[in-house]
Amino acid sequence: MISFTSDQRFIVTGASSGIGEGVALLLNELGADVIGIGRNIERLLSMREKAKYPEHMYIEQKDLSDDIESLPLYIKSLKEKYGKFQGMAYCAGKAMRQPVKIWDVNEAKEYFDINYFAPISMLKGFCDKRICNHGSSCVLISSASALLADKGHTIYAGSKAALSASVRSIAKEYAPYSIRANCILPTVIKTPMTSSRGDYLEEQSAKYPLGIGEVSDVANLVAFLLSEKARWITAQNYVVDCGSF
C-alpha cells in the first residue's frame, strides 16, 4: 500500500487535465501535499474541487513553454512558497499527428520546447538539494512512441525519445544525492485530449488486448515510482502499452 504524508510535497505539471490531473488527484488521495501546475486556471480549480483533501491541493497557473530558461528560478520560488519537495511528476505535453511532408521546423521546435526542453529545465531546477529532499523522485511522462512510432509522429516521437534518453543521464548525475528519475511511456490513454479526436479512440481500441487504458493505469505507476517503495529504481523507461506492439 502506497501512502504519503502531508509533509511530502509533490509538483505535478499538466495538472489541469488528463494524466497530470489523475496523478495530482491520486497523490492527494494518498495523503501528499500537491502543487498542481497548469495553464488553465478554470480547469485547475475544477481539478481541485475533485480532490479528496482540497486543503492539501495547491494550484499554480503557469505556461511552462514560456521562458523555459527561467524554470529553475520558478521552482525556487515555489520552494520558497511551499517548502522543500519530495518529488515531481512532469505530465505537461503536446501531441500531434502530422506527416513529415508538411514538417515545419518552427512548429517542431514548439513541440520540443514543451516535451523536451521544459522538463529538462524543470529537472535542472528540481534536482538541487536546496530545493528537494534527500530521497526525492521525479517521474516524466514520455510516450510509447519514443520506441515505436506510428506514422505522423516524427516530431512528437522524437521529442519523447529525447526525453527518455536524457533521463538515464540525469538519473546517473543525481544518484549520488539519492534523487531518482524515471520515465513512463504510455500509449494512447483515454483522456480529454484523445477523446476529442472523434472516433480515434474507437479505431485504436482493437490494438489493446485489455481495452483502452485509463488515466489511473498510468497514475498508479507514477505514484509507485514517486514513493519510497521504488527507492532502488532509477534511470528506467517503463512502457505502459498493454502489449499493443
Place this chain on the structure above:
Amino acid sequence: MNQNEFLSAMEDVLQTEDTLSMDTILEDLVEWDSLSVMATMAFLDKNFGIKTTMSDYKTMKTIGDIAKKAGL
C-alpha cells in the same frame, strides 16, 4: 562577471547551501565531487572561454584558485 557574481554563480554550479568565499577550501565542500568538477569545467568554458582539464583541478585548493583560472 566580477568576483561577487562569480561566487554566487559557483554556489549555483555546486548547488551548495554554504556561502562561498575565495578562501573556501574545495575539499571541505561535500558538493565537490566529479560531477561538480565537470560542471565547473563547462561553466569556465561557457562564461570565460577557458578550457580546463580534470588534472587542472588536482592543483586547485580553493574557490579563489578557480577564480584565478577564470582571470578574476
